[in-house]
Amino acid sequence: MKALYIASTGMAAQERNVEVISNNVANMRTTGYKRARAEFQDLLYQQLRRAGSSTSEAGTVAPVGIEIGSGVKTAATPRIMSQGPVAPTEKELDVAIRGEGYFVVNLPDGRTGFTRDGSFERDGNGQLVNVDGYEIGPGIVIPENANSVSISSDGIVEAFIGNDTAPTQLGQLQLARFVNKTGLASIGDNLFIETASSGPPQIGTPNQDGLGDVLQGYLENSNVNAVTEIADLIAAQRAYEMNARVISGADEMMQATSQLR
Template identity: 40%
Template sequence: MFKQFRVAATGMSAMEKDLITITDNVSNVKTTGFKKARVEFENLFPEILNEAIADREKDKISSSIEFGSGVRVVGTPRDFSAGTIEVTNNPLDIAIQGEGFIQFRMADGSVAYSRAGNLHTDSGGRITDINGNLLEPEITLPQNTTGVIITTDGTVLVQENNEIQQRQIGQINLVRFVNPTGLSSLGGNLYKETDASGEPLDGVPGENGFGSIAQFSLESSNVDVVQEMMRMIMTQRAFDVISKAIQSGEGMLNSAIEVARG
């Protein structure tokens, strides 16, 4: 009887985590470059009551009797499929058309990776992400910059003092991973490498399989709200069914107690 409660509890815990993940996806539907997550489940090891049972009538050995032990969450990988490209009027907005991540230097000196190309500048003119993390390698806009051009291969050019002439000041390279779903999320649309993702491979946008850069553009979230709402309904139904199973078990347990009391 108590095993029923344990199994049901694992199911409710798993469904709760799925609902949290779905809610987070929907909450970030307007977040630039956001990549939706999904919950992966696996069944727990079954409890084997008998290795084999003799079938007296047929004089054969039947299969063992197994009872499931429930379910658990084994991962919440990100779906790195591309979002739609939206046109903007900001020269520091860039979108990656294809594979690749932009590199940023964190405050602790570590490097993080992102698909969000809504770039900014700090008080010193250095290009950063929305949270102030520096673009890697570092690029600084001159104080007298009046125009910024970012080409499809990541070359950064500036126009100064309203002059037509352009001057190159840096290069935005991209990185990619053998297994991007193995990246670990840091929040703020940033990811870090792991053993599962493999080491970052550096390259020039538009070459050797890397995506190209589109200026005056941003990649939107890849969350499909309708799909997420359908998942939410299915998960909520599963949660409700498991809850009813627990209530049923409680009723059976109470009945057994009453019978035992006579």
């Protein structure tokens, strides 16, 4: 009975849906995390009668056909790249993006990563890095005797060196934007990399050419909404149960058929 296999695809799809939701909930407190959403597509159809096929010698045609579907599949799990809430941290090297853009991260293997996580630190050489020690592009060094580091809304990094009475510009943060940011590939550690779907990065200065500005002493929180995720979880659970009930019903029908004498 085909209903068994059709319902099993529904259970598998809802299992994947719950996995996506659980990852969202697990990352509710992850800096710069962007929630994902499962999207589904129906599978191939068996056409028992085509719409428009002839129904008589007089030339009449069937206004509708008879199609039997074969279930559902997970089509994609796109990221929802909306702005997350920005919260103060009072840490001078924490930076949040307000608007469009990603920080540029130079990865050890030569690739370029992109992130919304602005939890920056200084390494032993004064280099501005992320929490994993990866260099933040374009490469900014904060001297050991630098005081009162400031980062303007357009990404200019300044500090007072030694006993100087005027600040020295140390560099400027850059942001990247993409034609299709949902096409970025997640590689963990709050990092994305470009793909053929995302297009190449367009590097620019914060607060210019449609890029957002940056806020020193703030971090962008996850855009996960707990109420929405719980509602989606309940809906997925009920859909899973209904598909399981279809399997039970199909099994009972087959059992009744096998007991016919």
